[in-house]
Amino acid sequence: MQKSPPPVSNAEEFRRGFRRALPIAIAIAPFGILFGTLAADHGLSLGEAVLMSATIYAGASQLVGLELFGQQIAPWLVVLSIFAVNFRHVLYSAVAGRRTRHWSGLTRAIAFFFLVDPQFAEVERRADEGKPITLAWYAGLAAPVYVFWVAEAVLGGLFGRLIPNPHAVGLDFLLPIYFLGLVMEFRGRPRWLPIVATSALTSIVAERLVGSPWHVSIGALAGIAIAVVLTPVSAPHHRLEESVE
Amino acid sequence: MSTTLWIILGGAIATYLTRIGGDLVLSRFERIHPRVEAGLNAVPAAVLTTLVAPAAMRASVPEAAALLVAAVVALRGGMMAVFVAGTGTLILLRYLLSA
Numbered sequence: 001m002q003k004s005p006p007p008v009s010n011a012e013e014f015r016r017g018f019r020r021a022l023p024i025a026i027a028i029a030p031f032g033i034l035f036g037t038l039a040a041d042h043g044l045s046l047g048e049a050v051l052m053s054a055t056i057y058a059g060a061s062q063l064v065g066l067e068l069f070g071q072q073i074a075p076w077l078v079v080l081s082i083f084a085v086n087f088r089h090v091l092y093s094a095v096a097g098r099r100t101r102h103w104s105g106l107t108r109a110i111a112f113f114f115l116v117d118p119q120f121a122e123v124e125r126r127a128d129e130g131k132p133i134t135l136a137w138y139a140g141l142a143a144p145v146y147v148f149w150v151a152e153a154v155l156g157g158l159f160g161r162l163i164p165n166p167h168a169v170g171l172d173f174l175l176p177i178y179f180l181g182l183v184m185e186f187r188g189r190p191r192w193l194p195i196v197a198t199s200a201l202t203s204i205v206a207e208r209l210v211g212s213p214w215h216v217s218i219g220a221l222a223g224i225a226i227a228v229v230l231t232p233v234s235a236p237h238h239r240l241e242e243s244v245e
Numbered sequence: 246m247s248t249t250l251w252i253i254l255g256g257a258i259a260t261y262l263t264r265i266g267g268d269l270v271l272s273r274f275e276r277i278h279p280r281v282e283a284g285l286n287a288v289p290a291a292v293l294t295t296l297v298a299p300a301a302m303r304a305s306v307p308e309a310a311a312l313l314v315a316a317v318v319a320l321r322g323g324m325m326a327v328f329v330a331g332t333g334t335l336i337l338l339r340y341l342l343s344a
Contacts (some may be wrong), residue, residue: 023324048249055257065256075248079255088295089263091288097268098277098285105272112264117293124289168343170335173308176300177315177331179293184319184327186290195287196294203295204302216295223291224284231283 010136017122017140024118024141025148027178030171031059032149033163035066036156042066046157053153057146058116061085064213085213088220092120099123099133107135114142121182128188191230199223307338 008016032053039049044066056062061082068078092115100108100123115123122141123133166172186192203219210218271277277285301312315331322330 052253056260075252078252082256083259086260086263088292090267093264094267094271095285095288115264170332176297179296180315181327183293195290199291199294200298203298207299219295220292224287227287228280228284231280
């Protein structure tokens, strides 16, 4: 049944990735601009704001960092908070690494700098479609998202205060809608509903009891645990190679 | 160098470590137990859900309706359709309810 797909040029792969980047760029634009605006409000120079977007490249953690800059908090604690908000990327990295074993270690080390939430979701979506994760496709997706993100920090810093009423045009709620759309894209996977239900409930409870950003990691681990528990052991049993050290 | 710059660079390194850390650990294993495999397959839904659920919990009518419409449209349409329908619902209801 499996026909080998016709060879696709790198340029075509890049274009395909690029096209998938459009909804992503729209969804994250308000946050990129919001970050630039708030950075200026918090007394960061335009250069510092751009440096932050360009090197950290993770919206939620950048906003958390901004909040903490203003307070009398030890620098290492601010860094730790950024780490905590971004901890979910460890899981992305583990999964995306398995999808890209055909890349060299160095290529992965460079490419995964760009492994933000939507980038990871697109990698997984493409894997579900049975298509290979080519470097050209990955780059076509990552390049516009990254460039827009950095440019939005500049836009926000310069013009952020000109947005009349972000609430009325729904800018504050674009991201939850977008993330929900992404969650729905994986509904064909095994045990999707119990995973989503468990993660949702656990993250809501954890946000109340433990607080943000820990609810993300706690909720995610609960959903993953349910998937592990519900998977029948009768599946062909491979021995876990303990090759660490 | 200012404290701000140090924090930014520290945050950048910490973030980068999370983005390569999982791969660095997992690439040491040749074979993966089926249960671990199942756990890895659960990652996108499990993580992305936690980015929506608390916001959905706090939602009032326009936000809740927007998420509902987005979820229904996602059963048929692509990402752009989900986005337009969800955001459209949100903007319309916020306008109507504030009027």
